[in-house]
Amino acid sequence: MCVDHALQPARLMAAPEDCCRAEPGPGRQCEDGCLLEAFRSNGGVATGSELAEILSPLVDQSISRVARWIVSREVVTFAWRASILIPLFQFDLDRMCIRAGMHSVCSEFSGALDSAELVLWFALPNAWLNGATPAKTIAIDVGAVVDAARADRFIAKG
Numbered sequence: 001m002c003v004d005h006a007l008q009p010a011r012l013m014a015a016p017e018d019c020c021r022a023e024p025g026p027g028r029q030c031e032d033g034c035l036l037e038a039f040r041s042n043g044g045v046a047t048g049s050e051l052a053e054i055l056s057p058l059v060d061q062s063i064s065r066v067a068r069w070i071v072s073r074e075v076v077t078f079a080w081r082a083s084i085l086i087p088l089f090q091f092d093l094d095r096m097c098i099r100a101g102m103h104s105v106c107s108e109f110s111g112a113l114d115s116a117e118l119v120l121w122f123a124l125p126n127a128w129l130n131g132a133t134p135a136k137t138i139a140i141d142v143g144a145v146v147d148a149a150r151a152d153r154f155i156a157k158g
Contacts, residue, residue, distance in 0.1 A: 035078050035087075035120070035123055036080065036085075038133065038135070039087040039088070039089060039135060042088070042089035042135045042136050042139075043088035043089050043093070044087075045085040045087050046085070046086055047083050047084065048063075048067065048070065049063070051066050051086055051088075052065070055096055058096050059096075066086075069098065070084065070086070073106055073115065074098060074102065074103060074106065075090050075098060075102065075106075076106070077115065078115075078116065078119045087123075089122070089136070090102050090138075099138060099139070099142075100142050101138055101142035101143075101145055101146055104142075104149070105138070105145060105149040106118065108150050109121070109152075109156075112157045113153075113156065121149075121152065122134045122138075126148050126152070128144070128147065128151050128152070129148050134148060134149070
């Protein structure tokens with residue numbers, strides 16, 4: 001169902017802080033493999049077709065729904081090895097819907113961060129969240145993640 005991390009090269013198994021050293025704001029960089037590791041502890045990642053398969057018992061036209069989420073930037077994605085990967089932290093897996101707060105966070109960064117910067121923002125520790133990642137925190141404190149997004153957007157765009 002999800003990408004099998006056991007099959008990844010050893011460099012991808014390094015701790016995120018070892019390969020995702022970056023300052024907050026636009027222009028941060030991280031190797032895509034480190035994104036796999038960063039999201040691993042928050043549900044992992046899935047391809048669009050894997051996510052559509054998970055959704056298929058619950059909704060009609062699951063492929064269309066996943067495609068719409070990606071195109072409209074309702075969810076964050078990143079490319080890795082010719083695949084588009086979708087971090088699963090953004091979903092309430094019990095109800096299989098987009099987690100509360102994702103829309104607000106993505107809206108805060110509209111025009112301020114591109115897709116690559118946005119997915120990285122979720123993966124990296126955030127000072128506004130006492131060093132926790134937004135990907136981890138959104139499941140327990142949506143308001144704090146939205147506030148952190150607002151503060152970081154203000155820093156990025158003024």
